[in-house]
Amino acid sequence: xxxxxLTYTLIKTQIKIxxxxxxxxxxxxxxxxxxxxxxxxxxxxxxxFFDSLxxxxxxxxxxxxxxFEIVRAIDQVYNDGIWAVAWVKVRDGSFxxxxxxxxxxxxxIITEKFKLESITSLLVGLVLLKIALNNIAHELSxxxxxxxxxxxxxxxIIFFSIKLIAASLAFWLTxxxxxxxxxxxxxxxxxxxxxxxxxxxxxxxxxxxxxxSLGISAPFVFLFGESIQFLQWEFGGWSLxxxxxxxxxxxxxxxxxxxxxxxxxxxxxxx
Numbered sequence: 093x094x095x096x097x098l099t100y101t102l103i104k105t106q107i108k109i110x111x112x113x114x115x116x117x118x119x120x121x122x123x124x125x126x127x128x129x130x131x132x133x134x135x136x137x138x139x140x141f142f143d144s145l146x147x148x149x150x151x152x153x154x155x156x157x158x159x160f161e162i163v164r165a166i167d168q169v170y171n172d173g174i175w176a177v178a179w180v181k182v183r184d185g186s187f188x189x190x191x192x193x194x195x196x197x198x199x200x201i202i203t204e205k206f207k208l209e210s211i212t213s214l215l216v217g218l219v220l221l222k223i224a225l226n227n228i229a230h231e232l233s234x235x236x237x238x239x240x241x242x243x244x245x246x247x248x249i250i251f252f253s254i255k256l257i258a259a260s261l262a263f264w265l266t267x268x269x270x271x272x273x274x275x276x277x278x279x280x281x282x283x284x285x286x287x288x289x290x291x292x293x294x295x296x297x298x299x300x301x302x303x304x305s306l307g308i309s310a311p312f313v314f315l316f317g318e319s320i321q322f323l324q325w326e327f328g329g330w331s332l333x334x335x336x337x338x339x340x341x342x343x344x345x346x347x348x349x350x351x352x353x354x355x356x357x358x359x360x361x362x363x
Contacts, residue, residue, distance in 0.1 A: 099203055106206045120209035128161065128216055131283065146287030151227040152312065153285060158224055160283045160308045161217030163244055167251040168210040173201045174259045179269035182262040185360035197355065198256075230316070240311050246340040247307030251279065253340075253347035254302065260347070263354030278302035285309060286320050295322050303339050310336045 135157055139150045148156075181187040190197035225232065232240065258272035265271070278297070281289075282304040289295045289305075298305035299322060306320075310332060313320055319328030327335050 102203045103206060106208060120207075121212045124209060124213050125216070128213060132157070132220075135283070146285040148285050148287075151224045152316070154220055155224040155228065156285060156309055156312050157283050158217050158220035159244065159247070159311050160279075161213055161220065163247045163251060163308060164279065165210045165213035165217055166244075166248055167255075168207045168213070170202055170206060171252055171255060172207040172210075173205040174255050175269070175272065176205075177201060178259040178262050178272040179267060182358065183267045187358060188360050191355075191358075198351065228316075232315070236315055239314060243307070243311040243314065243336065246310070246336055247304075249340050249344050250303055250307040253343040254304070256347040257343075257350050260350040260354040263358050275302060279304040281305055282308035285312075292323060300339065303343065306336060306339055 135153060136150065138145060139153075143149075145153050177187065187197075190200045193200060254275060255272065258268055258275045261268035261271055279302075281298050281302075286295065286298065286305050286309045289298060299320070300306075309320065312318065313328060314332050317328070319326045320332065321327075
């Protein structure tokens with residue numbers, strides 16, 4: 093209960109800061125919308141040349157893209173502060189401030205900065221998801237809504253875990269911003285169906301090494317009776333649920349282990 097009250101207070105503080113710096117907030121919203129428009133135009137332009145993408149029509153691909161935007165927007169709202177650890181806080185020694193407070197350092201980092209302008213991207217993602225479902229002519233049942241939420245939560249954990257692993261490398265490298273940026277760029281591949289990656293090595297990367305695509309594509313694959321093929325294996329239905337859950341748990345465990353080990357070996361380098 094204490095953490096809920098504290099988190100609520102911190103969110104209110106962030107909102108007050110945004111109201112004070114309104115121009116920065118609106119510039120952030122505008123930049124996010126422009127980025128979304130460019131990505132959406134690119135996706136639509138693909139279908140002006142091809143009838144399908146990995147066997148999916150425009151609105152089926154739009155469903156996957158909408159899931160990507162929803163997950164990325166939520167991730168940016170609560171997990172944007174981790175970038176500061178990768179770029180600055182370990183290198184200049186300011187990470188020490190988290191260690192002298194009676195709260196988990198990870199909790200402090202998460203609640204230190206809420207990127208509330210990304211809520212606009214979340215709303216856009218939800219609108220695109222609704223448009224996709226209307227044109228696919230598929231109305232989600234309440235059970236399917238639960239599965240959709242389940243896969244989105246798993247995707248959020250995957251995004252969180254990969255970013256935390258990359259940020260934790262700063263405890264060994266002093267700064268891991270470049271590594272984290274490179275790793276996070278793999279999330280862009282999740283905008284598109286896994287089926288477009290015909291080479292097994294490419295599928296292995298997007299499914300098991302940087303599994304952003306596994307997290308994002310899973311809702312569509314499961315809800316619409318499709319499958320993901322890798323080598324001689326085919327993942328669909330409950331086998332996809334198991335694969336998705338196992339990968340999520342493994343990456344989450346690795347991220348917490350790496351983070352914990354990193355904190356134990358942390359030594360301030362600043363003055």
